[in-house]
Amino acid sequence: xxxxxxxxxxxxxxxxxxxxxxxxxxxxxxxxxxxxxxxxxxxxxxxxxxxxxxxxxxxxxxxxxxxxxxxxxxxxxxxxxxxxxxxxxxxxxxxxxxxxxxxxxxxxxxxxxxxxxxxxxxxxxxxxxxxxxxxxxxxxxxxxxxxxxxxxxxxxxxxxxxxxxxxxxxxxxxxxxxxxxxxxxxxxxxxxxxxxxxxxxxxxxxxxxxxxxxxxxxxxxxxxxxxxxxxxxxxxxxxxxxxxxxxxxxxxxxxxxxxxxxxxxxxxxxxxxxxxxxxxxxxxxxxxxxxxxxxxxxxxxxxxxxxxxxxxxxxxxxxxxxxxxxxxxxxxxxxxxxxxxxxxxxxxxxxxxxxxxxxxxxxxxxxxxxxxxxxxxxxxxxxxxxxxxxxxxxxxxxxxxxxxxxxxxxxxxxxxxxxxxxxxxxxxxxxxx
Numbered sequence: 001x002x003x004x005x006x007x008x009x010x011x012x013x014x015x016x017x018x019x020x021x022x023x024x025x026x027x028x029x030x031x032x033x034x035x036x037x038x039x040x041x042x043x044x045x046x047x048x049x050x051x052x053x054x055x056x057x058x059x060x061x062x063x064x065x066x067x068x069x070x071x072x073x074x075x076x077x078x079x080x081x082x083x084x085x086x087x088x089x090x091x092x093x094x095x096x097x098x099x100x101x102x103x104x105x106x107x108x109x110x111x112x113x114x115x116x117x118x119x120x121x122x123x124x125x126x127x128x129x130x131x132x133x134x135x136x137x138x139x140x141x142x143x144x145x146x147x148x149x150x151x152x153x154x155x156x157x158x159x160x161x162x163x164x165x166x167x168x169x170x171x172x173x174x175x176x177x178x179x180x181x182x183x184x185x186x187x188x189x190x191x192x193x194x195x196x197x198x199x200x201x202x203x204x205x206x207x208x209x210x211x212x213x214x215x216x217x218x219x220x221x222x223x224x225x226x227x228x229x230x231x232x233x234x235x236x237x238x239x240x241x242x243x244x245x246x247x248x249x250x251x252x253x254x255x256x257x258x259x260x261x262x263x264x265x266x267x268x269x270x271x272x273x274x275x276x277x278x279x280x281x282x283x284x285x286x287x288x289x290x291x292x293x294x295x296x297x298x299x300x301x302x303x304x305x306x307x308x309x310x311x312x313x314x315x316x317x318x319x320x321x322x323x324x325x326x327x328x329x330x331x332x333x334x335x336x337x338x339x340x341x342x343x344x345x346x347x348x349x350x351x352x353x354x355x356x357x358x359x360x361x362x363x364x365x366x367x368x369x370x371x372x373x374x375x376x377x378x379x380x381x382x383x384x385x386x387x388x389x390x391x392x393x394x395x396x397x398x399x400x401x402x403x404x405x406x407x408x409x410x411x412x413x414x415x416x417x418x419x420x421x422x423x424x425x426x427x428x429x430x431x432x433x
Contacts, residue, residue: 062318097284240286371409
């Protein structure tokens with residue numbers, strides 16, 4: 001009841017204060033930021049009382065205050081808060097890399113690679129088949145030549161198979177789970193992120209050949225793609241080495257240092273035109289394994305520093321959900337969501353058999369791979385830039401699919417951690433680690 005009262009008071013406060021901020025965008029942005037932290041956090045705490053992950057509460061809060069409902073957080077305000085999302089992604093990527101121990105990579109690297117390959121392949125093929133089968137009902141494929149149908153189906157599938165490192169890391173941090181299901185899920189998600197970037201680049205190049213952009217979209221050379229990936233590994237390794245040296249010889253003010261690492265890491269990646277997620281992931285991996293045992297202290301500092309940023313990040317993701325798009329496109333969305341989930345399940349079963357994975361990993365890992373969020377939205381935006389008309393129609397369908405996967409994914413991952421015995425219900429209510 002206390003949290004409900006807090007939410008009501010916040011609502012009344014925003015109703016009273018919003019008119020005062022009209023004409024001063026900076027004031028509106030600051031108010032929205034503060035409201036998202038308090039309001040989304042309160043809804044997240046309420047979600048735990050009905051056995052839902054906090055992330056679902058953050059998403060619901062964002063949806064409620066976003067353009068689709070109360071419009072406390074308007075589209076211009078969301079655009080101004082974009083740096084918060086970028087910082088959150090950088091923090092999440094660094095933490096994800098820091099969770100990978102070199103000994104575990106040596107021991108389980110082949111297993112993870114086999115599971116990732118099988119899971120992505122099966123779900124990719126399934127999505128391509130369902131899109132080709134339904135192409136007469138898809139606005140961006142209806143009446144198109146078969147070559148374009150195949151090309152755009154492959155391009156669509158290359159984005160639709162992506163997972164969400166953000167959701168995975170947030171739930172692992174919340175629950176403190178470190179068992180075989182948690183580690184396998186995290187490893188597959190991180191490897192898949194790299195594979196998806198490569199697959200998407202190839203699919204976009206193929207589609208350009210089969211259906212040349214009428215807008216003359218930006219040309220992306222193969223060297224640029226290679227630098228985006230290879231350069232990210234190089235830049236991330238250098239950044240991680242610098243962080244490791246700091247941890248070995250200075251070790252002070254880790255709370256502030258954690259934010260600076262994520263912020264400057266993302267900025268450096270942008271300036272050098274390398275993949276931000278991969279850069280910070282490699283940096284986290286190198287820092288953790290070369291930091292002389294001090295990496296754990298930095299991780300804890302980064303989790304504390306990033307807590308309010310993560311709340312706002314997921315609330316903003318919820319604010320971007322368009323319920324009307326989901327409703328209008330549900331006859332197309334549901335088959336794609338179901339086929340993707342079935343492909344993930346079948347692929348992980350095949351991969352687990354191939355890799356001789358532990359029974360718990362074979363049974364539950366697929367449930368942690370359903371979520372989608374920022375990476376999928378980013379890749380769909382790239383498609384919209386290259387193909388303005390068709391790409392925008394594809395992005396609308398993507399957003400509808402992501403809205404569903406973003407909601408059910410955390411619930412399924414929480415369930416997998418509970419059923420496997422790697423997390424307890426009280427660990428989710430308790431706020432995690």
